[in-house]
Amino acid sequence: MKTNNQDTFCKKMRKATKEIHSISDSLVNAKLAFGFLDNSVWADGLLVFYEVFRYLELAMIRWKDTEIGLFLHEELRRTEAFEIDLEFYLGKEWKKNLNIRDSVTKYLIHLKEIEDTEPILLIAYIYHLYMGLLSGGIILRKKRELMKKFWPFKEYQMNGNNITNFENSNIFQLKQHMRDTMNKIAEKLDEDTKNKLIEESKTVFTLNNEIIRSIQGTGTIMLKKTIYFVIPIMLIFLAFFVSFRKM
Numbered sequence: 001m002k003t004n005n006q007d008t009f010c011k012k013m014r015k016a017t018k019e020i021h022s023i024s025d026s027l028v029n030a031k032l033a034f035g036f037l038d039n040s041v042w043a044d045g046l047l048v049f050y051e052v053f054r055y056l057e058l059a060m061i062r063w064k065d066t067e068i069g070l071f072l073h074e075e076l077r078r079t080e081a082f083e084i085d086l087e088f089y090l091g092k093e094w095k096k097n098l099n100i101r102d103s104v105t106k107y108l109i110h111l112k113e114i115e116d117t118e119p120i121l122l123i124a125y126i127y128h129l130y131m132g133l134l135s136g137g138i139i140l141r142k143k144r145e146l147m148k149k150f151w152p153f154k155e156y157q158m159n160g161n162n163i164t165n166f167e168n169s170n171i172f173q174l175k176q177h178m179r180d181t182m183n184k185i186a187e188k189l190d191e192d193t194k195n196k197l198i199e200e201s202k203t204v205f206t207l208n209n210e211i212i213r214s215i216q217g218t219g220t221i222m223l224k225k226t227i228y229f230v231i232p233i234m235l236i237f238l239a240f241f242v243s244f245r246k247m
Contacts, residue, residue: 008179008183009182009183009186009187009194009197010127010179010182010183012198013124013127013128013182013197013198013201016198016201016202017128017198017201017202017204017205020202020205020206020209021205023205023209024205024208024209024212025136027209027212027213028136028212039089039160040089040216041215041216042089042160043085043086043089043090043160044215044216045212045215046082046085046086046089046163047086047090047098048101048103048104048211048212048214048215049082049129049211050079050082050083050086051100051104051107051108052104052107052108052111052125052129052211053078053079053082053129054079054082055108055111056111056122056125056126056129057077057078057079059111059115059119059122059126060072060126062115063119063122066119066120067120067123067185067188068119068120068122068123068126070181070184070185071123071126071127071130071178071181073174073177075166075167075169075174076130076174078130078133078163081162081163081165082162082163084162085160085161085162085163088159088160089160101211101214102214103207103210103211103213103214104211104214106207106210107207107210107211110203110207111125114200118196120189120193120197121196121197121200123182123185123197124197124200124201124203124204125200125204127178127182127201128201128204128205129204129208130178131175131178132208133163133164134166134171134174134175134178135175
């Protein structure tokens with residue numbers, strides 16, 4: 001029984017991963033933020049995480065009769081949503097052209113090694129990735145929708161957001177389900193396993209950061225962004241300078 005002065009296991013994980021999590025947030029802001037303005041960057045961001053989420057969802061099914069299966073919530077399943085969005089952005093033949101990059105392969109190999117040796121540690125990945133999608137993923141989508149309304153280079157459209165669309169589900173309740181499930185499982189684990197989960201949580205963000213760094217197309221968007229914001233300022237300055245010379 002926990003007292004008010006005791007941290008839950010989820011809070012302990014959050015404290016332990018605070019530093020590496022901050023690095024991850026910065027990378028997302030630097031990389032996926034460009035997806036606000038260009039579908040190709042957003043699609044590449046989806047692509048690098050697709051195989052990871054797919055692996056974890058299949059693992060939850062494989063281990064449905066264990067603690068891992070407690071996270072298996074129908075409303076949280078995202079594999080189909082990923083595939084619908086990727087088809088929207090990349091076309092119906094996207095799977096035929098799928099080339100898994102090295103950072104994603106490394107991630108999947110690590111997940112397979114965990115599942116083969118100590119599968120309970122998979123819950124660190126399940127917890128952090130789905131909580132990230134329920135929190136930061138939805139925030140990114142809303143920012144993207146807002147930014148694209150004012151982006152002059154392409155017509156604004158609302159499609160391709162299935163991955164962060166939980167329809168009528170209560171996001172707060174889904175996040176609470178994740179926390180309650182993790183805390184409930186942790187209560188039955190020995191200290192050694194709990195410490196391993198905390199350490200593995202740090203690896204989650206390390207591997208996430210590696211695949212985020214591989215997202216392509218941000219250079220082109222940076223150039224467009226520069227043109228969009230800098231050139232108008234230069235024109236205003238030039239107009240002011242010409243007017244001043246005529247005085």
